[in-house]
Amino acid sequence: MLADLLLVFHFSVAGFIVLGLILVWIGALAGWAWIRNPWFRYLHLAAIVFVAAEALLGYACPLTLWEDLLRGGARPESFIGRWVYRLLYYNAPEWVFTTLYAAWAAAALIPLRLVPARRP
Numbered sequence: 001m002l003a004d005l006l007l008v009f010h011f012s013v014a015g016f017i018v019l020g021l022i023l024v025w026i027g028a029l030a031g032w033a034w035i036r037n038p039w040f041r042y043l044h045l046a047a048i049v050f051v052a053a054e055a056l057l058g059y060a061c062p063l064t065l066w067e068d069l070l071r072g073g074a075r076p077e078s079f080i081g082r083w084v085y086r087l088l089y090y091n092a093p094e095w096v097f098t099t100l101y102a103a104w105a106a107a108a109l110i111p112l113r114l115v116p117a118r119r120p
Helices: 002-030 038-056 062-071 079-088 094-114
Strands: none
Touching (some): 002 038, 002 094
């Protein structure tokens, strides 16, 4: 149960990283003021830079390690756990993920310059 909760949290962090950048670009075009919120922008940037740095340095994600520890190396058995696991983890060479994470981090830096964060 705790491992499934951690998996859902991990999926939420991944969703925040992916959807956050997409929403910033859409919001910039649509004129949404909330996308300039510094808390949102810098937390998003910190999250993807952390993921990219750990990938570039060859470290495994601490959330993945913690989940594996809680499961004892087994795969999720719950319905939600199985589906979230399938959505979050893919079977591909490490360099693919490292490249994607680094590219996403670079892509998150661009709107900070073009659509800077501002206090309300």
